[in-house]
Amino acid sequence: MPEIQFREALNQAMCEEMDRDPDVFLIGEEVAEYDGAYKVSQGMLARFGPMRVVDSPISEAGFAGLGVGAAMVGMRPIVEFMTFSFSLVAFDQVVNNAPKMRYMSGGQFKVPIVFRGISGAGQQLAATHSWTVDALYAHVPGLKVVVPTTPYEAKGLLKTAIRDDDPVIFLENEAMYGNRGEVPAEEYLLPFGKADIKREGSHCTIVAWGHGCLTALAAAEQLHKDHGIEVEIVDPRSLRPLDIDTIAESVKKTGCCVTVEEGYPTCGMGAEIAAQVQEKCFDDLDHHIIRVGSLDVPMPYSKVLLNHVVPGAQRVAEAVKQAVYFQG
Numbered sequence: 256m257p258e259i260q261f262r263e264a265l266n267q268a269m270c271e272e273m274d275r276d277p278d279v280f281l282i283g284e285e286v287a288e289y290d291g292a293y294k295v296s297q298g299m300l301a302r303f304g305p306m307r308v309v310d311s312p313i314s315e316a317g318f319a320g321l322g323v324g325a326a327m328v329g330m331r332p333i334v335e336f337m338t339f340s341f342s343l344v345a346f347d348q349v350v351n352n353a354p355k356m357r358y359m360s361g362g363q364f365k366v367p368i369v370f371r372g373i374s375g376a377g378q379q380l381a382a383t384h385s386w387t388v389d390a391l392y393a394h395v396p397g398l399k400v401v402v403p404t405t406p407y408e409a410k411g412l413l414k415t416a417i418r419d420d421d422p423v424i425f426l427e428n429e430a431m432y433g434n435r436g437e438v439p440a441e442e443y444l445l446p447f448g449k450a451d452i453k454r455e456g457s458h459c460t461i462v463a464w465g466h467g468c469l470t471a472l473a474a475a476e477q478l479h480k481d482h483g484i485e486v487e488i489v490d491p492r493s494l495r496p497l498d499i500d501t502i503a504e505s506v507k508k509t510g511c512c513v514t515v516e517e518g519y520p521t522c523g524m525g526a527e528i529a530a531q532v533q534e535k536c537f538d539d540l541d542h543h544i545i546r547v548g549s550l551d552v553p554m555p556y557s558k559v560l561l562n563h564v565v566p567g568a569q570r571v572a573e574a575v576k577q578a579v580y581f582q583g
Contacts (some may be wrong), residue, residue: 283335336372354397411445448496456487
């Protein structure tokens with residue numbers, strides 16, 4: 256299988272879906288003439304033209320609303336937010352319009368739209384550009400929330416999102432765009448609501464997604480090398496719908512659970528997963544569920560402070576050692 260970058264996998268997914276379906280189009284800031292702020296849409300303007308790869312004004316409420324309207328009349332828009340922090344400007348369109356129109360119209364209107372872009376602390380983007388929005392949008396009925404970890408997942412999940420008849424929030428991380436991984440040359444789709452076991456283990460389950468999953472994998476290797484602790488890592492891949500059954504099956508096997516997220520722990524996805532695991536696995540748990548997330552402060556610009564706020568492999572490893580009652 257060829258090995259490509261995360262951003263290339265996203266590009267391939269969009270191009271293949273635009274080749275397959277003339278109703279698919281991309282709109283957002285700098286997606287066309289500039290080839291994408293992060294080069295995810297590189298080459299797409301030349302390939303599909305300005306009617307299908309559309310540079311928008313700096314007006315998230317405007318072009319998100321345009322996308323919702325286009326979806327209601329049969330198009331399949333991909334709306335790119337340069338960062339999901341900017342999606343907060345379009346909160347009414349994303350939260351109040353897109354996910355509710357099908358319900359409020361009695362099924363007369365579908366809203367097949369994908370909102371995609373970067374979420375998370377990224378590369379020193381400071382407080383107002385560093386929102387991890389997965390918990391915000393997973394709270395909303397009618398939205399599906401997807402967070403790929405590998406290039407393989409980025410392509411397969413994005414193709415599924417584009418074909419979905421309901422609005423999908425597709426969250427990427429700037430720090431992952433250059434990551435490489437194997438992606439099949441033949442077409443494939445990955446389903447929502449089906450978690451992936453990223454690493455087999457017997458001592459503790461870590462539930463982590465996106466960039467946090469990469470941190471968890473690094474912590475797991477460190478724990479294996481230094482202490483012989485074998486961690487199982489479950490990556491939900493989609494947070495809504497959430498594959499709680501696969502997570503619970505892993506926790507019942509290991510007896511311990513740690514959640515890892517780059518979002519804030521207060522009312523975060525880790526809290527939701529912990530609650531559901533507690534309901535399903537109460538009699539199987541040997542220790543209370545431990546949540547690892549970013550510190551409850553605005554994201555700093557300083558690299559040193561940012562590394563302190565966002566959980567790293569060492570903090571995850573310490574949580575696992577606490578969960579398995581490791582003394583040493």
